[in-house]
Amino acid sequence: MKVVVIGCTHAGTSAVKSILKESPEAEVTVFERNDNVSFLSCGIALYIGGVVKDAQSLFYSNPQELAELGAKVHMEHNVTDIDMDGKTVKVTNMLTDETFEESYDKLVLTTGSWPIVPPIPGIESQNILLCKNYNQAQEIIARKENAEKVVIVGGGYIGIELVEAFGEAGKDVTLIDGLDRILNKYLDPEFTDLLEEDLQNRGIKLQLNQTVQKFNADDQGKVTSVETSEGTYEADLVIMCVGFRPSTELVKDKLEMLPNGALVVNEFMQTSRPEVYAAGDNVAVHYNPNNSNAYIPLATNAVRMGTLVGKNIVENKVAYRGTQGTSGLYLFGYNIGSTGVTVNSAPHFGLDVDSVVVTDNYRPEFMPTTEEVLMKLVYEKGTNRIVGGQVVSKYDITQTANTLSLAVQNQMTVEDLAFVDFFFQPHFDRPWNYLNILAQAALDKINKK
Known part of the structure; x- marks a missing residue:
């Protein structure tokens, strides 16, 4: 069996390893446009902020490892066309300009995503950078020291993490976002209000509900x-973080896609052509809260999907369980976790929801120390099915987001969570775990109606 893999970041690396593990007899050929694989872009802000000292540590694999496992790895090779019927790909060696064709029995598309670059006048000016891959991280680091006024455009996870990194480095930081709240996709106002106040108290300038019209430059x-x-707003360094788009131009009009270009796959990672698999940021995930397709580019999704490609490349064996878009964030001492829909995003996903917000200590007050936990549970009206949740605390309770994620995936109800068996030990929690308390508050609200 001849397998061609196009693209080798999270999903591609996981797919190659999984294919060779599950089907060691497979002939796996990899084509990657960059000169590296498996870069953890989620670590860029940590690198910029000095938490990670060596950028090389943000790679968890390399071409040599994949080659040792048995793959034929072609770095800096660009696939320019795919003949789906003839089962061949056209490839250009970017170093020599040589062009050749490669045949396949199975094709794996792990082409990922690319930052959105809005057509704003002046965006081609120097010191306006993107934040996605290793080379861009190196560029940001190179220009960081000489920059004093840093403008971040985009208040999602990457933008907010960069705000923290540059703020900790003592820079004059301005955050611009077209929405009226930071982290709008992940958190409701009770949480973003808290975080925004903290950012402003630290001297971060928040310019929200504003769209960028123009970049000005010198001679x-x-x-x-x-x-x-x-x-x-003055700036000598601008970083654009306004979102990502799936990199699927190569297969436009050849495979089923969402309107934004994200590939539609079945539960075994097959596209609309069964011999073509896809995984990662170029793919629409199955979103469990509303049982439909959604575009949620996350490294965790990419790694899971890539692994499943290998499990199913010969025959359909392991189904994708879908995703809740579960995520975590550390921001200036706050530990933040979220999963599923927010009250704000629920209508977008066709869900009619209610919610409850509770603040409680994570462990008993008789302990020497404790911390408050701000929690929110989002549930579907009528069924009381849990479809989302958010937590924030100075204490690290982010694993709670994983527990809530499992509740959403398994279609648990508010009552299930209210009385589920959690252990009690005063070092760690209360006689009723704070998630029990949260769900019981939701039950009280439901029963009063």
Whole structure:
């Protein structure tokens, strides 16, 4: 069996390893446009902030390892066309310009995503950077020391992590976002209000509900300021973090996609052509809260999907369980976790929901120390099915998001969570675990109606 893998970051690396483990007789050929594989882009902010000292540690594999496992790895090779009927790919060696064709029995598309670059006047100015891969991380590091006024455009996870990194480095940081709240996709106002107040108290300038209109530059072409719908903000370094789009231009009109270009796959990672598999940020995940497809680019999804490609490349054996979009964030001492829909996002996913918010200590007050936990449970009206949850605390309770994720995936109800068996030990929690308390508050609200 001849397998061609296009793209080798999280999903591609996982797919190659899984294919060779499950089917050691397979002939696996990898084509990757970059000169590296498996870069953990979620660590860029940690690298910029000095928490991670060596960028090489953000790689968890390399071409040599994949080759030793049995793959034929072609770095800096660009696949320019795919003949789906003839089962061949056209490839260009980016170093020599040589072009050749490679045949396959099974094709794996792990082409990932790319940052959205809005067509804003002046965006080609110097010192306006993206934040996705290793080379971009190196570029940010190289320009960080000489930058004093840093503007981050986009208040999602990557943008917020960069805000913290540059803030900790003593830079003058401005965050611009077109929405009225930071982390809008992951958290409801009770949580974002708390975090925004903390950011502002630390000197971070939040310019929300504003769209960037123009970038101004000096005579040398270096950015000097950012104009928005509400004002102008000085900058000598701008980082764009306004989201990602799936990199699927190669198979446009050849495979089923969502309107945004994300590939539609079945539970075994097969596209609309059964011999073509796809995984990672170029794929629409099965979103469990509303039992439908959604575009949620996360490394965790990519790794799981890539692994499942290997499990199913010969025959359908292990089904994808879907995702809740579970995520965690550390921000200036706050530990934040979320899963599933928020009250704000629920209508977008066609869900009619209610919610409850509770603040409680994570362990008994008789202990020498404790910390408050702010929690929110989101559940479907009528069924009381849990469809989302959010937690934040100075104490690390982020694993709670994983527990809530399992509740969503297994379609547990509020009552299930209210009385589920959690252990009690004063070092760790209360006689009623704080998640029990949260769900019991939801039951009280439901029963009063």
